[in-house]
Amino acid sequence: MSKVVVNTELLLKWEQEHSAIKRTIDGFWNIFRSWKKENKDEYHDLFIGKLDEDFIIIDVVSISLKQYYDRDGAAIFCSLRLH
Numbered sequence: 082m083s084k085v086v087v088n089t090e091l092l093l094k095w096e097q098e099h100s101a102i103k104r105t106i107d108g109f110w111n112i113f114r115s116w117k118k119e120n121k122d123e124y125h126d127l128f129i130g131k132l133d134e135d136f137i138i139i140d141v142v143s144i145s146l147k148q149y150y151d152r153d154g155a156a157i158f159c160s161l162r163l164h
Contacts, residue, residue, distance in 0.1 A: 092144065092157075093144075101144060102141055102144065102159050106161065113134075138164040139161050139162070139164075140162040140164070141159070144159050145158050145160075
């Protein structure tokens with residue numbers, strides 16, 4: 082088993098070239114809006130109808146590379162914190 086060492090600058094350059102963080106945030110909003118539209122009752126029950134998207138704050142927590150040893154490949158993960 083070989084160990085993979087990732088240069089942080091290389092990971093950040095890859096993120097900039099592929100807009101991984103922006104795409105993760107855009108993906109959140111797409112799913113959120115879709116859920117809100119398709120599950121109106123659940124949305125209103127959960128937020129008592131008082132949540133406005135303008136009040137949701139998204140912080141980027143991390144971006145990381147995960148190497149899988151039980152199969153070929155790796156994945157990039159972008160973690161967000163929602164307030």
